[in-house]
Amino acid sequence: MHSYFAHLSPQHRRSWLLVVAYVAALLAISLADFGANTAGQTMFRGVLLGMLIFLVASGLSLIFGLLDVLNFAQGAFLLIGAYVGYDVYLRVDGSADVRFLAAIASGVAFVALIGAIMEMGLIRPLYERPVFQLVLTFGLGAIFLDLVERYYGADPKQPLAPPTLLNDNFSLFGQSLSYYRLFIIILGIVMMIGVFLLLNRTRIGIIIRAGVQDPEMVQALGINVRRVFTLVFVLGAGLAALGGIALVPYQGATLGMGNQFLILAIVVIVIGGMGSFEGTAIASIVVGLTRAVAEQLSLAHFNAPVLAETSVLLLMIVVLLVQPNGLFGRGD
């Protein structure tokens, strides 16, 4: 960790300072405004939201970094994951734990399969026409949304019971919270560390990072980059699906959640810098906290959720204007 900070570029060091100052400011505002307990709850909610956003955004960022494809279907992956997981949960017999695990496994596998077919069959022939790639993923996202609506109906699905192991409550900041929320946060952290280790400590990670820098050179070194592309696409899709299924016991499944998280993920990778993993991780938490604090603020003072809806976008606009490449982006 020490060496990480020692080798930071001046711009990234400035970004770190900015992020720390911003989070401290959010904390100070919420402490001053809501008191310690509510502030703590708000922060907890923010981190929780940040982890969920991270699951979608990390895939978006990885895919963009390596393949140069902005995958607008990422929100649809989350949506499909959630609905398929929900479906499987209801169909499988057994205890809540077994059903939950089955939901996770089948949802992630199904979406990963869709991702693999999409990458190999549709996106691969279009690497020469990047604009059409963009349009294709966007259109596919809309089609997936349509299919889910057709197959599962437009009514929102009620939250499911979390697995028995996590069905307990614990007390934090004077509020009793379900262990399931803690589970989502831990899941997010585990995925964060997992992807970090995958990128930094494995052979495939080295190839991915090299591919982000220069795919043609990697190809020239005798590595099948196309296969790595597919792998990363599948990984991104699977992460989004995982996020979707994790959401189901927490707030149910609605048709709007795909696009909602896609927008948040887009904000995250704009703020964090496209293709930068650390940027995505940090910006996810920043965006989650911003959203939670804005929600709490508007609830306390304005009686309007407008601030919460727009706060994140305003943050993105500010970053886009000040630093178009994002806080931790490559300086191109």
Place this chain on the structure above:
Amino acid sequence: MVERFVFARIQRIPDSTLRSLADRLARLVLDNWFFALAFVLLWRFPYIVADLSGSQVKPSRPTGDSAFWQSEMARALALACLAMSYNLLFGFSGIISFGHALYFGAGGYITFILMGHYDAGLQHKALVVVLLVTLGLALFSRLRARALVVVTLIGVLLVLLLLPAEGAISFWQAAAVALLLSIVVSLTSGVVTLRVRGIYFAMFTLALAEVFWVLAKSGTFRSYTGAEDGLAFRSLLPEALNVTPTADGSRLTMYRWTVIFFAVIFLAIRRYMSSPVGRVMLAIRDNEERAQTIGYHTLFYKVLTMVFAGAVATLSGLLFVIWATDKIVHPDTLSLTYTVDPLLNTLIGGVGTLTGPVIATLGLHLGETYLRNETFTLGTRVFGLLAVWQLIALAVAGALVWVFRRSLTRLGQRLVSAEPRTPRYGRLMLAYRAGVFVVLAAALLWIGSQLRGETEAVYNVADLWDLFLGALFVVVVMVLPHGIVGTWNRLWATRRLRQLERQMRKERESVGTRKT
């Protein structure tokens, strides 16, 4: 033939002024015969439908086919205007916006919110805003004094004209305000975001439109927007624009105005693209850095095009809303649907062609309406031989073979042990591919026949429309990147080129023989 029947007669006109006038007119019509014909067809469309269906053009009750198709055609024309404005960005300028629905929805919302909640104090507020903007421009921009004065005067004049100091605001004034607001929004968001890379711009527009959609749906502004239920405007709409099909033919009149609106927008976009500004836009689309190096301020041209496209989208959105049967501005007009729809139509019709988006929109919208009104079940025989589900199975088999053609080829080379570029390779692979297709299709047909019993009653073609549209979209993106009209134009151009080449060769040969 044209020479003999038209121009020869024009030449015989004695009066010279009249002759040149007639000559010009004839040339104008003949050069644009396609558009002239299309306009006449659109104009006569209610009568054509009436003749075909035996209904009345001006029915006394809203039951006749003609009246129904009048409103459908009008809605399709409004959507075609939207698609053309999207094409202006995507096809002619290379700007990818995923938030075009924002402008489309803004037309209806701004106009009718203003009409419903107008208070006369708005004029003063608007004047203050204009003066503040002037102050800001004077301090922070490098506008010259004269330009500043002109801008301020125009602003004040517009405010005085469009926002009455007392009484209610009229529909036209409100529509003009909506137009102006959309121009302001596209101007500011364009100046702010068009500097960044295209992908950031796409994301920014998507987020912006999504936020406004959420705002329109949220209960916070229920008194203004009507939240999820939408904004009902039946009481606000002036009588002249009401399209209830009564015997006096108000719907027919409105339909004609819609056709005129469409024609004006079409001609304006055509004119814009052939103007010097449009040429610069094409240069920017092909290579922005080159255009910059030549010395064009590319941001200016891009923002200008975005403003134009946004304004057209606003107007067509207003028109679309007026034609809605329930007289409600629904929040869906701001949703992703109305970004995907023009995008799809532009792609299918042909990116960067004038007529492509229009043809695709009209075809798809009218086709969808037709199919939704008829009921075909999956078991319906289509060509007397095949049922709908059989067609779908065949299409899926074909798509699968096409999508996996590379891996299939590799597999096939091993299976039939054929080396590329050997004499029998082509025939062997063709037979192999046909075999794979037949096996796959047979398998799918079998599965379909097993499923048929339970699916027949549930699905019909209208339900499958979205799926069809999705499949069409994917096929067009993968196989026909130039769209229908674009591909047609290319084929036509290639043919013309061949003809010219043949002609030149013939001429060269004849010259050669004469020499020897």
